[in-house]
Amino acid sequence: MTHLTRRNLLRTAGAVSAGALLAPSMLGAPLFVPERKTQRVVLIAMAGGVRTRETFGMPDNVPNLVAMAKEGVLYPKLRTSNLGHFGATMSIFTGLAEARGIRENARGPDPTIFEYLRKDLGLDKGDVWVTTSGGAQQVNYSYGLHPEYGPQYGANILDGDGIFNREFEELLERWGKPKAADPEEQKILERLRRGMGKGDAVKDAEQQARVEEYILNELTRGTSDIRGAAAGDRKALRLARNLMSIFKPKMLGVVLQNADIAHSSYNGYVEVVRQNDAAIGELMAAIREDEELATTTAVFVCPEFGRDADLNARRGLDHGDGSDDLRTVGCAAWGPDFKQGATVTADHKTIDLTTTICELMGAKAKLAKGGRLSGLYS
Amino acid sequence: MVIGPPQPKNPVLGLRPQDEPTVVPDAALVRPMSVGDLRAVSMDLLGRPPFANELEPWIGKSRDAYVEHLLGTEAFWRHWWSEQLYYFMLIDTFRPRTDDVNEVPIKLAEGRLTVRDALHRIALTPTFDLRNPGADTFVTVVMEQYCGMVVQDAARELEIGKSAYDGNETRFLGQPAENQADVVRNCVEHKSATRHFTAREYERLTGMAPDKKDLIRWSRDLHKRPHAYVTLFAEWMRSTHYDERLVRRRPKSNRLFARALHVDLLDRLPTEDETESMRNALDGLGDPRPLRSLFARLILDSSKAPVPKKKDIPDPTLWVGAQYRRLLGREATQDELRTFVTAFHEPACRPETLLYAILSHAEYQTY
Numbered sequence: 001m002t003h004l005t006r007r008n009l010l011r012t013a014g015a016v017s018a019g020a021l022l023a024p025s026m027l028g029a030p031l032f033v034p035e036r037k038t039q040r041v042v043l044i045a046m047a048g049g050v051r052t053r054e055t056f057g058m059p060d061n062v063p064n065l066v067a068m069a070k071e072g073v074l075y076p077k078l079r080t081s082n083l084g085h086f087g088a089t090m091s092i093f094t095g096l097a098e099a100r101g102i103r104e105n106a107r108g109p110d111p112t113i114f115e116y117l118r119k120d121l122g123l124d125k126g127d128v129w130v131t132t133s134g135g136a137q138q139v140n141y142s143y144g145l146h147p148e149y150g151p152q153y154g155a156n157i158l159d160g161d162g163i164f165n166r167e168f169e170e171l172l173e174r175w176g177k178p179k180a181a182d183p184e185e186q187k188i189l190e191r192l193r194r195g196m197g198k199g200d201a202v203k204d205a206e207q208q209a210r211v212e213e214y215i216l217n218e219l220t221r222g223t224s225d226i227r228g229a230a231a232g233d234r235k236a237l238r239l240a241r242n243l244m245s246i247f248k249p250k251m252l253g254v255v256l257q258n259a260d261i262a263h264s265s266y267n268g269y270v271e272v273v274r275q276n277d278a279a280i281g282e283l284m285a286a287i288r289e290d291e292e293l294a295t296t297t298a299v300f301v302c303p304e305f306g307r308d309a310d311l312n313a314r315r316g317l318d319h320g321d322g323s324d325d326l327r328t329v330g331c332a333a334w335g336p337d338f339k340q341g342a343t344v345t346a347d348h349k350t351i352d353l354t355t356t357i358c359e360l361m362g363a364k365a366k367l368a369k370g371g372r373l374s375g376l377y378s
Numbered sequence: 379m380v381i382g383p384p385q386p387k388n389p390v391l392g393l394r395p396q397d398e399p400t401v402v403p404d405a406a407l408v409r410p411m412s413v414g415d416l417r418a419v420s421m422d423l424l425g426r427p428p429f430a431n432e433l434e435p436w437i438g439k440s441r442d443a444y445v446e447h448l449l450g451t452e453a454f455w456r457h458w459w460s461e462q463l464y465y466f467m468l469i470d471t472f473r474p475r476t477d478d479v480n481e482v483p484i485k486l487a488e489g490r491l492t493v494r495d496a497l498h499r500i501a502l503t504p505t506f507d508l509r510n511p512g513a514d515t516f517v518t519v520v521m522e523q524y525c526g527m528v529v530q531d532a533a534r535e536l537e538i539g540k541s542a543y544d545g546n547e548t549r550f551l552g553q554p555a556e557n558q559a560d561v562v563r564n565c566v567e568h569k570s571a572t573r574h575f576t577a578r579e580y581e582r583l584t585g586m587a588p589d590k591k592d593l594i595r596w597s598r599d600l601h602k603r604p605h606a607y608v609t610l611f612a613e614w615m616r617s618t619h620y621d622e623r624l625v626r627r628r629p630k631s632n633r634l635f636a637r638a639l640h641v642d643l644l645d646r647l648p649t650e651d652e653t654e655s656m657r658n659a660l661d662g663l664g665d666p667r668p669l670r671s672l673f674a675r676l677i678l679d680s681s682k683a684p685v686p687k688k689k690d691i692p693d694p695t696l697w698v699g700a701q702y703r704r705l706l707g708r709e710a711t712q713d714e715l716r717t718f719v720t721a722f723h724e725p726a727c728r729p730e731t732l733l734y735a736i737l738s739h740a741e742y743q744t745y
Contacts, residue, residue, distance in 0.1 A: 083530070084515075084518060099528050099529070099530040099531075101519075101522040101523065102510075102515060102518055102519050102522060103466065103467045103510075103519055103522065103523055104522070105465075105467065130664065132662075135469075135470065135658070135661060135662070136467070136469065136661035136662075137467065139661065139662070139663065139664045141664075142664035142665075143664075154664060154665070155664060156663075156664060156665065157662075157663060157664030157665075158662060158663060158664075159661065159662030159663070160662075161662070162658045162659055162661055162662025162663075163658075163659045163662040163663070163669075165658075167651070167654070167655040167658070168655050168658070168659045170655070171652065171655040171656065171659075172676065175676040175677060175679075175680045175682075176676070176679065176680050179675075179679045182726055184724075184725075184726035185726045185727065185728070185731055187726075188721045188724060188726060188727050188731055189731060189734065189735055191717065191721060192717060192718060192721055192731070192732065192735035193735055193738075193739065195713065195714055195717030195718070196714060196717075196735065196736070196739050196741070205671075205738070207668075208667050208668040208671055208738075209668070209671075211663075211665075211668040212668040212669070212671060212672050215668065215669065215672070216672075260511075263511035263512045263515070264511055312512060312513075316511075316512070318511075318512035318513065318514050318515070319512075319514060319515075320512070320513065320514025320515075320518075320540065
């Protein structure tokens, strides 16, 4: 008998309401809808503004993305909203296209995909991660301020460039390594926290200790040594790769941003696109090489918007001309439940990703305005 | 440069630490400050808790006197300036470091610049231009960050601004403009910029949005007299909203945490590099608490923090009580005292263990 999960229940209820497949005699009988193989999702937002011309339009730049698309589904023309990098990326994660200031450094009012998944699926914070390369502003993707969701359902966010850099290493070296916690001292500490704390102070402390340990270990894995073109993005993708291998999270968001160098350098921008593709290739290799991950992970890669059609006076590419190059992007979807080698040209938007991924995982993006990506499932 | 306990002199008001605080006839304001209020006011105005030598002179004195003592000092303006640069996301490699920019807080303290002049300078720095490259990004950011506009609702004005940025003669926000500098000037001098600045500054201080009528009055006055910012700030410090803010406690920002941890453990401010590295790393986490705890542990275990040896603490109850007051700004409860003192007597417990428990606790993340 198929195990009755919330996901099965939701999917079956959807099928019933659509008047699909289930015969009346089968109502109340064991659920026969096959369980989807996907148990975890990686969503990579190429959030520095990347045109399709330099990705799927120039396959040599992105051999790994092209390979992904060949084994999965390519959406060559998802519509975007030019809301600035921050707003447009936020809209991918909320499924809502709402204006946000380019330098606005605040939580949004709407729940994010991470909150939907954690709340609906009862996921632990350790199951939902985001790695970023854009610094302070991007931690706001972790959660919104909606009263039904919020910080208790937020994702762990790690900014690769903010933490894993030479300056931070030097800071740690200056203070010396922290002493290993003596087990007896640790017990005392827990008692002290319980004596002070309200609610989950001790559980919180345990979770914090795990993240703290991860950060210290990550510092020894060479992430800080990544330098050169797209270093921030490559760190975010390196962290994503390591997180996938170590924690096998259910949801992993990756936010890249270095492509925005395009404002001043077209060649620099193309180099970032190439470097990002190579790092995505490493992440994909890690997924393919792990038997569990290979058969249970879905990956989506999508820019938040494109760039102008023509070069600016500095021989760079801005983003503000309202052209098709700016307003549509190419998105690749790869995973065990998806078609292989399909191209879907139906009218879709980047905000459809939240609804699609939530549905794929058995959650509901209640407040998202996006639809579902069609032609995805095999 | 390491900055330690100062001997401040208020260049605007001419006060020194030994000056008698002024007494004003308002019960809430002349009521003796608790150590918690003293910490909060210091962190709000200077971006750090009081140094050890500032505690004794001010505990039990009035809030109004303390505010008058700090407002308009160079330390006050340095904190203000740092907050403005952060607001514009001019951090890390984008932080302007020229002498001219470094002198802005000094000139503000001497009354040679107004807040509007200072904000204007921010958008004229090369790093602001680097941070916001291209016409679309640049004009969008100045409209949003200075005037609080939603550019999606002002698409035509954005296009006009971009045209001016590109060197075309036009009228942007009602004034002539034909280059990037005009775009900035028109935004900075626009009434909406004063209103937006006033609202965000009030919210930065109190954690609450201002009353609409008050906001109109304040921003109108400030627009006419940008030198009067300190007077307005003093009025806010006397407001009921600020009273409520003191009761409510607010989360420490990462930059405030970095500075507070240094002052609380080392009785000095971190260097700019220390602050930036620490803040940068903390900003890189959605939930920075694990890293905050790690920093606390690093400093405590480094032997650089002057923590007494266990044998040198003759009365652990007194010592624990003092740490609660110093770090959390409140008295320990009887239960807390009992728990901590019992732990203190266990062989595996070090004074650092007790301090770490406090510093890594959620309460220390607020002020």
